Amino acid sequence: MKKSLYFITYYLVFLCANLVLAQTPKKIHIEQSDFADVDQVKFPDALLLTGNVKVSHDGVILTCNKAYFFQKENYLKAFGNVQLVQGDTLYLNSNYAEYSGQLKKAFATGNAVMTSPDATLATDTINFDRNVQEVFYNTNGTIVNKDNTLKSKSGRYYVNQKKFQFLTAVTLTNKSYEIKSNHLDYFSNSGHSYLFGPSTITSKTNYIYTEKGFYDTKKNLAHFLDKSYIKYDDRLIRGDSLYYDRNKEFASATRNVKITDSINRGVIRGHYAEMYKLKDSMFVTKRALAVNFVDNDSVYIHGKKLMVTGKEGNRIIRGFNNVRFYKTDMSGKCDSIHSSTKLGLTKLIGNPILWNGESQITGDLMHLIADKKTQKLDSLKVLNNTFLVSKDTLGTGYNQTKGQNLYGKFKDGKLHDVDIIKNTEVIYYMRNDAKELIGINKNVSSKINILFDKNTIETITFFNNVDGDIYPEDELPPNARTLKGLNWRGDERIKSKDDVFSKEEDEEELKIQEATTKDKAKKATPMKIRKETLNYDKKKKKI
Numbered sequence: 001m002k003k004s005l006y007f008i009t010y011y012l013v014f015l016c017a018n019l020v021l022a023q024t025p026k027k028i029h030i031e032q033s034d035f036a037d038v039d040q041v042k043f044p045d046a047l048l049l050t051g052n053v054k055v056s057h058d059g060v061i062l063t064c065n066k067a068y069f070f071q072k073e074n075y076l077k078a079f080g081n082v083q084l085v086q087g088d089t090l091y092l093n094s095n096y097a098e099y100s101g102q103l104k105k106a107f108a109t110g111n112a113v114m115t116s117p118d119a120t121l122a123t124d125t126i127n128f129d130r131n132v133q134e135v136f137y138n139t140n141g142t143i144v145n146k147d148n149t150l151k152s153k154s155g156r157y158y159v160n161q162k163k164f165q166f167l168t169a170v171t172l173t174n175k176s177y178e179i180k181s182n183h184l185d186y187f188s189n190s191g192h193s194y195l196f197g198p199s200t201i202t203s204k205t206n207y208i209y210t211e212k213g214f215y216d217t218k219k220n221l222a223h224f225l226d227k228s229y230i231k232y233d234d235r236l237i238r239g240d241s242l243y244y245d246r247n248k249e250f251a252s253a254t255r256n257v258k259i260t261d262s263i264n265r266g267v268i269r270g271h272y273a274e275m276y277k278l279k280d281s282m283f284v285t286k287r288a289l290a291v292n293f294v295d296n297d298s299v300y301i302h303g304k305k306l307m308v309t310g311k312e313g314n315r316i317i318r319g320f321n322n323v324r325f326y327k328t329d330m331s332g333k334c335d336s337i338h339s340s341t342k343l344g345l346t347k348l349i350g351n352p353i354l355w356n357g358e359s360q361i362t363g364d365l366m367h368l369i370a371d372k373k374t375q376k377l378d379s380l381k382v383l384n385n386t387f388l389v390s391k392d393t394l395g396t397g398y399n400q401t402k403g404q405n406l407y408g409k410f411k412d413g414k415l416h417d418v419d420i421i422k423n424t425e426v427i428y429y430m431r432n433d434a435k436e437l438i439g440i441n442k443n444v445s446s447k448i449n450i451l452f453d454k455n456t457i458e459t460i461t462f463f464n465n466v467d468g469d470i471y472p473e474d475e476l477p478p479n480a481r482t483l484k485g486l487n488w489r490g491d492e493r494i495k496s497k498d499d500v501f502s503k504e505e506d507e508e509e510l511k512i513q514e515a516t517t518k519d520k521a522k523k524a525t526p527m528k529i530r531k532e533t534l535n536y537d538k539k540k541k542k543i
Helices: 002-023 503-521 536-542
Strands: 029-032 035-038 046-057 060-070 075-086 090-100 105-115 120-129 134-137 141-145 148-152 155-158 163-166 170-173 177-181 184-187 192-203 207-216 221-225 229-231 235-238 241-245 250-261 266-276 281-294 297-309 316-327 330-340 345-349 353-356 359-362 365-370 377-391 398-411 414-431 437-453 456-463 467-471
Touching: 060 090, 075 105, 090 120, 148 163, 170 184, 229 241, 235 266, 250 281, 250 503, 266 297, 281 316, 281 503, 297 330, 377 414, 398 437, 414 456
Parallel strands: none
Antiparallel strands: 029 046, 035 046, 046 060, 060 075, 075 090, 090 105, 105 120, 120 134, 120 141, 134 155, 141 148, 148 170, 155 163, 163 184, 170 177, 177 192, 184 192, 192 207, 207 221, 207 229, 221 241, 229 235, 235 250, 241 250, 250 266, 266 281, 281 297, 297 316, 316 330, 330 345, 330 353, 345 365, 353 359, 359 377, 365 377, 377 398, 398 414, 414 437, 437 456, 437 467
16 A cells, blocks of 8 residues: 555656646757857856857747847847747847747847738837737837738737737728728738728728728628728618628628618618629619609609619619609509609509509509609609599599590699590599589590699599580489599508508518617627638648
């Protein structure tokens, strides 16, 4: 039993001794020097090395013109043409340097330059902690990395990760753009940049703002979050998440997207959008809504998908699948819409319906025509199977007018008068000033003119081949009070800008906004480092 205890004790002592030896700092080793001297008066306990000095310590080589080596402290002061080399990953040059073998830390100053395989840092003073493989500086520094130049007041370089981290006034520039930020992580091998906090990217083609973003400076690809936007000459695109390809001048946005057109005084919203600047085109889906400002009023257009193409002055807006639109005194629906600023023409295609005040207008095809210069509504065309209907203000009947085509004129943005031509028919409930029913006018003619006042029918005038009469209410049976093709769709009427969306779209919107609120409540954190950044050198070796 005693022998066993003896051997166990001996083994533990042996392990502890080896552990202490392993933790004992290695001594700085003098490899070379032209001259060596000792001056205990001026430099007590120091070995003075002069000419072609070369020392080594635990994997690093240091060369200089002159050095003071304090052997007890395991400390070196180096002068003139100082260079510290760690393998093939780091070179540190300066006029003066200090190195501690005890702490494995270096201090370099005077035209200090750190060179790695992917970048060069020039500044006044550099500190290098070999224990954690980190370089840091607090003096104005310049980093050159192939096509990029970075300047900052302070920074840190993580040798193993090949990452520069800047927390104070950093600027990254190249021939295409300039990045400014107070927190930028830059990976010198991949050229990947991570931005956190208010940051800007400025170029000839656009201006980008973000508070959390990723930018691949080699591929010119980017991803931005948190209050980000891209501003072009005439358009600004926002979204909770933005993707950008500078090579193609392509941008996409996801969730809470807003595109502002400063020249055409318009806004397009949705939850997904793509913009192709070189093609002057974009499309928006997922609760897509275009808002245009005309005649001191706003026109709201919604479709499953909205597309905008063409340069200023020749811009075309297309809307697809169950298009709905609304302005203060007019609204409508159709299968698709096509609007050209150059022609001043908006086509409502596929089962179009228009509500002008209390009046419902239908036809095979509708054209809204605007003044090309002012873009104010000028006229309306309804082609084939025109039908205009409104409810009798006090009764249960319907005022009805039908014919082949309708031609209307706008005044101050409101429909003022219309002509309905060819095979026209009318049923109209006539009332006096006291709103009492005089009779029901039922007739046919070649043409009808209707004047509107405050979006209600003021007068009706019949032209050519008028045939009909005014019937007392009890003399015209109910089945004779409707024209063939009457289809009152008052329950579908869009009465506000919110009505352009369906119930299902509103329910989906609530979910999206709940998710948005949760995201905003989260603590702001830097963007997570991508796998493509962390594995960049591994992929490079495979290639």
